[in-house]
């Protein structure tokens with residue numbers, strides 16, 4: 223039944239994920255026995271094929287830390303200064319499971335009603351108090367619910383109720399030592415300070431209780447989390463690369479909407495000659511010809527996608543690009559022969575699309591919108607029409623270009639901006655702590671349905687023609703979605 227990958231993707235049309243379906247295989251194993259281990263680059267292997275996009279509404283240190291803890295990777299965006307980006311990279315490399323690196327902090331002049339608001343919005347009942355009211359300020363106290371829960375007047379200031387007899391841990395101590403101090407102190411939260419008594423982190427009793435192991439975590443040889451960082455191709459970016467490598471970045475991703483350029487060639491050569499220890503991912507590409515060039519210039523990984531992202535307008539505005547699944551299939555088939563892993567970048571909106579990208583040959587998927595609504599993405603939540611949202615914007619949107627990212631689109635000299643992306647918002651997805659295990663488990667079930675115990679088996683079937691695909695008509699796509707249900711409001715149901 224059905225078509226082989228070659229038959230499907232080599233006919234005259236360009237296809238994207240919704241255009242096809244994969245036919246089932248036969249199952250002889252449990253879903254929990256499926257492995258989704260893969261290669262992110264020639265040298266780096268990871269346990270889950272999930273990578274977060276280098277976008278300023280997606281990947282900073284919190285995102286990258288959680289992506290790596292759950293077996294994937296985060297690529298820190300470069301819409302910032304070199305110092306800011308290096309700081310984000312260092313926070314990932316310095317991360318130790320259990321330390322809260324940005325504890326909610328208040329100043330002595332804050333009122334009890336402000337504490338109530340923090341509790342209501344974020345659920346924290348204990349806050350370190352610093353002179354400045356910020357992380358990095360001198361620690362002067364700690365305030366917990368127990369200090370003020372019977373005080374009626376909520377205009378009372380924190381300095382009047384806070385505890386000033388402090389038990390602290392010193393920066394540099396191990397999590398085990400800090401946990402011991404916390405246990406002995408019988409407190410709810412333990413501030414961590416540096417030699418000047420400035421607040422640098424905290425650990426909480428709640429976390430201690432639910433402290434979890436991360437068996438899939440992506441780690442370097444020194445057991446630090448792996449992290450990538452994006453750059454552009456301006457001459458100044460050579461300095462950025464040097465600083466990022468010094469900060470500990472494991473992978474440099476050259477972020478460009480069209481990777482087949484002399485700028486990229488020169489940058490790849492520069493990195494390979496001057497920083498041979500770091501892995502270089504080039505892109506973006508959608509055609510074999512582009513991939514051929516980048517591979518011959520020496521990349522360790524390729525990013526595939528032009529205009530396929532949820533916020534992208536490149537295909538419409540520039541009329542250049544390619545439907546994503548066809549791009550993924552052809553580039554991956556070529557790159558595999560050269561041992562270069564590929565990331566299917568853009569248009570991944572659910573587990574099914576992750577599976578379809580991998581089944582078309584991708585080693586990893588890169589996601590923006592799917593992750594931008596999680597707690598760990600940069601930015602605060604806001605409400606619109608009763609829905610909890612977070613901002614998400616294309617790096618080619620006017621908003622983002624105004625900051626820096628115009629270089630992704632070769633327009634640094636230009637005064638007139640032509641947007642290739644838009645700004646919008648995405649729905650709250652909760653924490654990556656639940657969302658990534660959900661994606662991971664779902665993906666293992668998809669592989670089980672195809673009768674593949676791991677990704678190598680999947681790709682073997684793909685290239686031998688044993689994996690069968692079928693095109694979907696618009697009616698069949700409707701059949702595959704939710705249909706024939708009467709809609710009701712939750713209120714009616716409850």
Ligand code: XMP
Pocket residue numbers: 275276277479527528529530531532533534535536537567568569570588589590591592615616617618619642643644
């Ligand atoms: P998703 O679909 O996951 O896509 O939200 C994320 C990917 O989209 C790319 N990107 C852009 N492409 N205009 C574009 O044409 C833009 O403004 C833009 N910003 C991001 C990028 O490859 C990202 O990983």
